Amino acid sequence: MANRKTAEQIKEEILSILKEGPLSIEQLRKKIESNWSTINSYLEELSKSGNVKKIISADKKKIYQRVFGDTYFDIPITDLERKKFRTLFSLIMKKYKEKDKTPTKTELAKAAVKVINSQSSGLAELPTVWYLYGMIPLMIADPSQNYSEEIQLEHTPKINSIIEIYIQESHEKKSRQLQREQHREYNDALYCLSDSFLDEVQKPNWDKEKIFDILNDFFIACPIDNDFQEVFWLTDRFISTVRKLSCFDKLENNKIKILLTFDALWKFIATYKFYKTLSAQKRFLGKENLVNLYLGNALSLRKACAQEAISDLYSVYWSKLDNRELKELPQTEKIKAIMAGWTGED
Amino acid sequence: MEKDSFLDTNIIVYYINYNKESASEPISRSYFYIINKKGKFIICHAVIRELYNVMSKFATLHKEVLKKVEDNSYNLEESKNISKRDLPFAQKIYLSYKDYDIKELKRVFAAERDIFEIGIEQFLKNTADVKVVPLEQIEHELVNVLRDTINNYADCQILASALQYQKDKETFLFVTADGEHLDPNGYEYLKDEPKLRNYQFPQLKNLYFED
Numbered sequence: 001m002a003n004r005k006t007a008e009q010i011k012e013e014i015l016s017i018l019k020e021g022p023l024s025i026e027q028l029r030k031k032i033e034s035n036w037s038t039i040n041s042y043l044e045e046l047s048k049s050g051n052v053k054k055i056i057s058a059d060k061k062k063i064y065q066r067v068f069g070d071t072y073f074d075i076p077i078t079d080l081e082r083k084k085f086r087t088l089f090s091l092i093m094k095k096y097k098e099k100d101k102t103p104t105k106t107e108l109a110k111a112a113v114k115v116i117n118s119q120s121s122g123l124a125e126l127p128t129v130w131y132l133y134g135m136i137p138l139m140i141a142d143p144s145q146n147y148s149e150e151i152q153l154e155h156t157p158k159i160n161s162i163i164e165i166y167i168q169e170s171h172e173k174k175s176r177q178l179q180r181e182q183h184r185e186y187n188d189a190l191y192c193l194s195d196s197f198l199d200e201v202q203k204p205n206w207d208k209e210k211i212f213d214i215l216n217d218f219f220i221a222c223p224i225d226n227d228f229q230e231v232f233w234l235t236d237r238f239i240s241t242v243r244k245l246s247c248f249d250k251l252e253n254n255k256i257k258i259l260l261t262f263d264a265l266w267k268f269i270a271t272y273k274f275y276k277t278l279s280a281q282k283r284f285l286g287k288e289n290l291v292n293l294y295l296g297n298a299l300s301l302r303k304a305c306a307q308e309a310i311s312d313l314y315s316v317y318w319s320k321l322d323n324r325e326l327k328e329l330p331q332t333e334k335i336k337a338i339m340a341g342w343t344g345e346d
Numbered sequence: 347m348e349k350d351s352f353l354d355t356n357i358i359v360y361y362i363n364y365n366k367e368s369a370s371e372p373i374s375r376s377y378f379y380i381i382n383k384k385g386k387f388i389i390c391h392a393v394i395r396e397l398y399n400v401m402s403k404f405a406t407l408h409k410e411v412l413k414k415v416e417d418n419s420y421n422l423e424e425s426k427n428i429s430k431r432d433l434p435f436a437q438k439i440y441l442s443y444k445d446y447d448i449k450e451l452k453r454v455f456a457a458e459r460d461i462f463e464i465g466i467e468q469f470l471k472n473t474a475d476v477k478v479v480p481l482e483q484i485e486h487e488l489v490n491v492l493r494d495t496i497n498n499y500a501d502c503q504i505l506a507s508a509l510q511y512q513k514d515k516e517t518f519l520f521v522t523a524d525g526e527h528l529d530p531n532g533y534e535y536l537k538d539e540p541k542l543r544n545y546q547f548p549q550l551k552n553l554y555f556e557d
Contacts, residue, residue, distance in 0.1 A: 216452035219405075220412055224427045236405045243460050244467075321464070323472050331450075332458040337368040338438045343356040344400030346429060346498060 010034060011042050015051060018066035021076050022055055022293050025062050055293050065293065071139050072131065073294045075278065083150040084126055085139040088112055088159070090147035095163045102143055106133065106175035109141040110182055114166045115159050122155040127281060130273040132266070133175075134182045134191055138278075189221035190273070194266060201259060206252050215239045222269075228299075231272050234306050238265050241314050248320035257313050264309035268302040271295065348385035352508045352548055353474075354522035355396040355500075362465040372523040375553040379521065386475040388518065390507035394470065395481065396500050401463050407432055408455040411440045416448055479507035491541045496527045509545045518548050525554035 005013070013032050017023065023031075029039045043064050046052045053074075056063040071077055077085075092111045096103045103111065113128050113135050115121045127138040153159060170178055183191035196214045200207065222235040242258060245251065251258065275295050278284045291299065328336075360376035369377065380387075406427050414420045414436075422428065422436050443451055470477075484506050492502040501524070508520050522528050533550045536542060 212453070212456065213449065216449075216456055219456075220409060220416075220452070224406065224409070226426060232406075232409075233402055236402060240401070240405070240459060240463055243456060244464055247460065247464065318467070318471070321467055321471055323468055326461055326464060328461055329454055329457045331446075331454045332461070334442045335439060335455075335458050336363065336365045338435060338442065339363050339404075340365045340368045340373055341370060342363065342432070342435050343359045344403045344432075345355060345396070346431070346500065 005034075007042065010038070011046060014039070014042060014046065015066060018052060018064060019076070019079065022063050022065040025064070028064070063293070072129065072136075072274070073298060075127075075138060075294055077127065077138060080151075081126055082139065084123060084153065085112075085137060086147045087149045087151055087153055088115060088123065088126070088137075089139075089141055089145070090149050091153075091156070091159060092163050093143065093147055095160065095167055099167060104175055105141060105143055106178055107170065108143050109136045110134075110170070110178050111163055111166045112137045112141055113182070115162050118158075118162050120155060120158045121162060122153070123159070127278070127283075129277045130188065130191070130270070132270045133179045134188075135186060190218065190269065193218045193221055197262065201255065201262075206255075208246060208251060211251070212243060212246075215242065225272075225276075228272055228275075230303055230307075231269060234265055234268065234303070234310060237310050238262065238313070241310065241317050245313075245317040245320065247326060248317070248322065248324075254313070254316055257316060261306075261309040261313045264302075264306045268299075268306040271298050271302050275299065349516075349549070350386040350388055350475075350518040351379075351384075351521045351551070352388040352390070352511065352518055353393065354504060354520070354524060354528075355393050355400065356523045357521055357553070358393070358397060358466060358469055359400055360523055362462060362469070372525070372554045375556060376523050379553060380469075380473070383473070385518075387473060388476050388478055388511065389470065389474040390479045390504060390511065391477065391481050392479070392484065392500065392503040392507050394477065396504070397466050397470070399500075401459075401466065403429075403432065404459060404462060407436050407439070408459060411436050411443070412448070412452060412455065414440050415444055415446070415451060418444075478511045483510070485510060488542075488545075491539065492536070495532065495536055495539070498527055501527050508548050509542075512546050512548045514546075517546070519551040520548040521551045521553065523553040525552075528552055530555060 010032060014028060017028060017031055025036055025039050025043065028043075029036050032039065040062070043052060043054075043062075047054060047064070051067055052064045053067050054062055055065045065074060066076070067074055068082075070082070089108060089112060092103065092108055092115075096107070116123045116126045116128055116137065117135075128135050129138055130136075173181075180192075180195045183195060193214055197211065197218065200211050200214060216239075219236065219239050222232050224232045238261060242251065245254060275290060279290055284290050357376045357379065360373045361380040364373060364377040410422060410425050410428050414422050422433065422440065428436050443454075446454070481503075484503055488506040488509060489499075489502045492505055493499065496502050496505065505520070505528075512518065528550065530550060530552060533547075533552075537547050
């Protein structure tokens with residue numbers, strides 16, 4: 001007669017199975033060969049202790065995800081990848097320690113990306129993503145953790161030398177500078193333009209034409225993605241509102257609002273970029289799952305925040321809008337003639 | 347007393363885009379209709395939403411042309427971002443501006459969009475008298491009935507708004523320059539639709555067909 005599994009065994013089994021990715025109670029029930037209500041009650045327990053979380057709940061369809069809390073948005077990675085990441089972080093921390101330094105979060109993350117993207121490191125399969133401040137490892141780099149070398153990496157000496165060179169080159173550079181250099185190194189137009197925009201608006205006196213040139217380039221660099229049309233729409237709304245506001249008020253008078261709006265927009269764009277980098281990777285080819293299970297809430301929330309901020313900025317523009325006649329550029333005459341019969345309707 | 351005018355999207359866009367040298371008859375009529383304002387101008391929220399969509403389309407059109415100027419191999423015809431209707435406009439703009447310095451061209455296009463958008467917004471803020479029928483109050487059933495005759499969904503929402511607003515009011519004018527969906531015969535046909543029997547229709551003033 002087969003032994004009955006104990007509660008602890010079932011819970012262990014649930015956690016082990018969920019490492020592979022989120023599953024419904026029904027799917028778990030089949031794999032564990034138990035009944036629905038048993039699995040449901042253990043999942044509730046595991047949920048309370050923070051080991052799993054319910055990510056979809058609709059009538060009888062409940063989908064649970066294992067929580068490790070060590071990757072962005074709890075995107076799953078394999079145990080081996082987790083060990084490799086932790087070993088890499090440990091090697092980086094050790095090299096910094098040799099220089100009597102504890103790396104900042106940015107230094108740790110950027111050094112890790114540098115190693116991962118160096119062909120000779122043998123770690124190219126470790127996932128990296130574009131996010132708020134540039135390219136980062138999918139596993140959260142946290143200098144306050146005690147990372148250890150959990151496995152022997154194949155190219156440890158080479159990795160150590162890449163880290164040493166990185167530390168040497170980035171010596172005394174501030175986080176912001178490291179981020180900017182990385183944006184330039186990987187030549188991502190949106191990130192570089194975001195840096196240029198922030199540089200310009202930090203100056204005490206704003207050079208309107210320069211800011212507009214940057215925004216014009218941002219307008220072109222921003223993708224039109226039919227699955228995420230709001231990325232371009234909101235970017236266009238932000239840029240046009242700033243431009244139009246300048247016709248009725250000094251932009252510097254609205255500095256804080258403009259910065260806050262750009263920040264909200266950027267958070268949305270960066271979350272979209274996060275999605276795009278992951279969805280391009282083989283393991284996440286089922287793009288729908290990526291949105292439905294992991295990034296959907298973050299994307300919706302950040303979109304809503306961006307919309308609200310832009311609407312707030314727009315209300316400032318609207319309050320200043322008067323009936324003054326604006327001078328047209330002579331070069332626009334040809335466009336006006338071409339567009340005369342255009343209504344923009346479908 | 348002059349009748350009030352419930353304005354369709356195209357009247358406002360024609361008014362903003364009016365160009366003395368190249369304006370066709372319906373465009374000129376639309377322009378002068380606004381300039382020689384009589385009665386109140388009524389704008390519904392479906393038209394306001396359409397106007398903002400038009401702004402986004404204009405921006406997309408410029409973006410696509412700039413991409414083509416930057417990279418001659420970019421194929422406007424195959425772009426998913428421009429509708430078939432807008433493609434000839436994009437092609438004409440490209441041909442007129444393809445030899446411009448790209449940085450300068452970005453400035454020119456952006457300035458043109460500013461003027462266009464500000465023009466619309468000045469109209470909405472200062473020329474329109476009443477804004478009516480919030481989007482969530484548009485009757486879906488009415489829109490569906492109109493869709494049997496008019497295939498454009500946005501047009502149906504606008505006309506539905508006009509029919510709803512007309513209820514228990516003195517007849518106003520529904521002013522459009524739409525030569526495709528709202529010709530006078532079609533409008534009369536709509537009035538005879540049994541499901542619309544309980545609605546009072548505004549008087550159609552289609553500037554496309556007027557002499």
